[in-house]
Amino acid sequence: MVVxxxxxxxxxxxxxxLRCQDAAxxxxxxxxxxxDAAARAAVTALAPDGATVSFxxxxxxxxxxxxxxxxxxxxPIGPLHASAVAAREDGVAG
Numbered sequence: 888m889v890v891x892x893x894x895x896x897x898x899x900x901x902x903x904x905l906r907c908q909d910a911a912x913x914x915x916x917x918x919x920x921x922x923d924a925a926a927r928a929a930v931t932a933l934a935p936d937g938a939t940v941s942f943x944x945x946x947x948x949x950x951x952x953x954x955x956x957x958x959x960x961x962x963p964i965g966p967l968h969a970s971a972v973a974a975r976e977d978g979v980a981g
């Protein structure tokens with residue numbers, strides 16, 4: 888029973904991390920187009936509940952980091968985070 892609970896907790900953590908990564912990638916793509924509002928909406932829609940997003944700029948690149956609390960379970964996992972980078976499209980102000 889303990890092994891099963893550990894496996895299920897691991898799957899829940901993996902799923903939440905993949906959702907954070909998907910949200911970061913989509914938000915970076917949208918932010919690279921200059922649509923920060925849509926990027927935040929994408930994170931709200933794609934990331935796990937309680938996720939936060941931050942945007943930073945490094946030259947012509949936009950870096951998006953999504954952080955979310957790890958799902959509860961038997962595994963002692965800290966907060967999850969994922970980042971993605973996209974180039975700003977021509978004509979988009981930083």
